[in-house]
Amino acid sequence: MKAQRIVLPVVVAIVLIGLWHGLVKAFEIPVYLVPSPGKVLETLIKDWSLLGGSLYNTLKITFFAFFCAVVLGVAIAFLFVQSKFIEAAFFPYAVLLQVTPIVAIAPLIIIWVKNPTASLVICATLVALFPIISNTTLGLRSVNPGLQQLFKMNRATRWQTLTRLRIPSALPYFFGGLRISSGLALIGAVVAEFVAGTGGTGVGLAYQILQSGYQLNIPRMFAALLLITLAGVLLFALMVALSKWALSWHESELSNDH
Amino acid sequence: MADDHRRYAQPKLLAPMIEILSASKTYPNGTHALQPVDLKIQEGEFVTLLGPSGCGKSTLLKMIAGLLPATDGRILLWSKPVEAIESTGHRMSFVFQEATLMPWSRVAGNVRLPLELQGVDSSDADQRVNDSLALVGLSKFHDAYPRELSGGMQMRVSIARGLVTNPTLILMDEPFGALDEITRNKLDQDLLELWQQKKLTVIFVTHSIYEAVYLSTRVVVMAARPGRVIEEVPIDEPFPRGPEFRVSTQFAGYAKHLQESLLRASNANELAEGAL
Ligand SMILES: Nc1ncnc2c1ncn2[C@@H]1O[C@H](COP(=O)(O)OP(=O)(O)OP(=O)(O)O)[C@@H](O)[C@H]1O
Ligand SMILES: [Mg+2]
Numbered sequence: 241m242k243a244q245r246i247v248l249p250v251v252v253a254i255v256l257i258g259l260w261h262g263l264v265k266a267f268e269i270p271v272y273l274v275p276s277p278g279k280v281l282e283t284l285i286k287d288w289s290l291l292g293g294s295l296y297n298t299l300k301i302t303f304f305a306f307f308c309a310v311v312l313g314v315a316i317a318f319l320f321v322q323s324k325f326i327e328a329a330f331f332p333y334a335v336l337l338q339v340t341p342i343v344a345i346a347p348l349i350i351i352w353v354k355n356p357t358a359s360l361v362i363c364a365t366l367v368a369l370f371p372i373i374s375n376t377t378l379g380l381r382s383v384n385p386g387l388q389q390l391f392k393m394n395r396a397t398r399w400q401t402l403t404r405l406r407i408p409s410a411l412p413y414f415f416g417g418l419r420i421s422s423g424l425a426l427i428g429a430v431v432a433e434f435v436a437g438t439g440g441t442g443v444g445l446a447y448q449i450l451q452s453g454y455q456l457n458i459p460r461m462f463a464a465l466l467l468i469t470l471a472g473v474l475l476f477a478l479m480v481a482l483s484k485w486a487l488s489w490h491e492s493e494l495s496n497d498h
Numbered sequence: 499m500a501d502d503h504r505r506y507a508q509p510k511l512l513a514p515m516i517e518i519l520s521a522s523k524t525y526p527n528g529t530h531a532l533q534p535v536d537l538k539i540q541e542g543e544f545v546t547l548l549g550p551s552g553c554g555k556s557t558l559l560k561m562i563a564g565l566l567p568a569t570d571g572r573i574l575l576w577s578k579p580v581e582a583i584e585s586t587g588h589r590m591s592f593v594f595q596e597a598t599l600m601p602w603s604r605v606a607g608n609v610r611l612p613l614e615l616q617g618v619d620s621s622d623a624d625q626r627v628n629d630s631l632a633l634v635g636l637s638k639f640h641d642a643y644p645r646e647l648s649g650g651m652q653m654r655v656s657i658a659r660g661l662v663t664n665p666t667l668i669l670m671d672e673p674f675g676a677l678d679e680i681t682r683n684k685l686d687q688d689l690l691e692l693w694q695q696k697k698l699t700v701i702f703v704t705h706s707i708y709e710a711v712y713l714s715t716r717v718v719v720m721a722a723r724p725g726r727v728i729e730e731v732p733i734d735e736p737f738p739r740g741p742e743f744r745v746s747t748q749f750a751g752y753a754k755h756l757q758e759s760l761l762r763a764s765n766a767n768e769l770a771e772g773a774l
Pocket of ligand 2: 555556557671
């Protein structure tokens with residue numbers, strides 16, 4: 241079972257790459273439309289000094305934003321569960337944050353915030369924030385009522401109930417939020433850079449894609465795209481591993497191993 | 499011959515331990531869950547609340563536990579309201595219908611929880627957790643996670659958690675309701691042994707007439723719409739009660755009596771509803 245989960249996607253990848261290569265060769269598609277996989281790899285290695293630096297910059301924004309989103313999101317969730325009143329007053333604005341497209345507000349943020357890195361981090365944080373808020377709030381509220389009564393009967397303090405009941409109950413939801421949010425932070429970082437354009441000193445992968453587009457350097461565009469995808473997959477895998485480790489007691493994690 | 503086991507036979511020597519004085523409950527949404535109930539329970543009794551779904555058994559039990567306030571009337575434990583139970587030097591614990599274990603905590607951690615919440619010191623707690631697990635026969639599963647145990651074993655852990663504080667009073671809300679009959683009979687048997695051994699007082703909620711007859715010194719029969727107590731039936735049979743008691747004529751007699759009592763109440767309800 242476990243081997244299948246790795247072997248099958250790898251087989252699919254090999255088949256698809258093979259097909260890509262075959263089609264490009266068979267129809268003699270010019271390199272400025274679709275480069276062959278070999279060409280993309282070759283470009284990736286050749287342009288690594290350029291692309292590697294950009295990858296580093298994009299990842300830096302992503303991690304900063306993800307970190308901010310986690311800290312802020314958890315703090316807001318704790319505030320929400322402290323009182324229904326606060327939640328009722330502010331939850332709609334959290335939703336507002338979620339439904340407003342980042343491309344629409346990014347120009348404003350870029351104007352308001354002088355430091356380009358900071359403005360990118362803010363945009364990406366806004367994109368990544370909501371799943372953390374909503375999942376953590378839901379988790380902190382999803383306490384088994386029987387356990388809650390047990391704590392009450394044993395005269396548990398508010399602090400004991402929080403640390404020994406609410407937080408452990410919320411963890412599976414929180415980690416669910418992390419998985420979604422990590423991907424969103426990357427998307428946010430890339431999208432914000434698209435909007436910000438050539439502002440900063442340390443350019444990211446979005447800038448490389450834009451530049452390659454202007455210069456019709458399609459292999460490099462593909463290489464940058466490949467790097468974004470790989471970064472996303474890696475981030476997701478990292479989150480899965482993290483939650484597996486932290487939730488070794490949790491059934492939904494365990495069932496994957498059987 | 500087994501008279502010395504019939505501890506309920508000399509209750510007059512002891513002050514009533516639980517006094518329910520015209521306690522009633524109306525939920526905030528207007529549901530009249532319980533009409534005024536009067537009930538006295540003596541130390542050492544095994545009282546079962548028997549009745550159809552919705553008759554207010556859980557409501558009454560939670561009111562006794564202090565988890566729900568009574569709308570009207572009073573409930574006294576050792577002559578004090580439930581908030582003051584600590585001052586009486588007694589302890590009470592509650593066993594829920596489901597095992598309600600913390601999935602992130604091992605068996606020992608779950609059993610230990612009440613002690614930790616109450617600030618019992620660590621080495622003392624270790625000893626008591628081990629004793630409690632031994633009582634329910636789960637010493638070997640000290641370090642297992644709840645999900646690694648069967649439903650019946652999880653219920654035992656829940657009982658061990660209920661026993662770990664050395665309570666004198668245990669309230670159990672359909673603790674074995676979700677289990678198969680064989681496991682349930684076994685746990686009933688074990689529970690009776692614990693009750694005798696630790697001189698507990700138990701208030702036990704069940705749907706099952708047979709479980710009620712088998713376990714109790716007294717059955718409190720309840721009816722629904724509106725929730726109320728309709729009858730108290732002493733089960734005047736000696737302990738220990740072995741499996742043979744389940745197939746005795748006396749057993750059948752009590753079961754028949756309870757069955758008829760429950761039927762009469764539900765027929766009366768249907769008549770009343772038909773008349774409307
Ligand atoms: N929190 C609540 N709010 C409003 N009504 C409630 C609440 N809890 C229970 N009730 C109502 O009170 C009545 C008695 O409920 P209770 O849970 O005490 O019954 P029960 O005898 O334990 O039933 P069961 O055997 O199904 O557990 C029911 O009509 C139920 O719908
Ligand atoms: Mg109930």
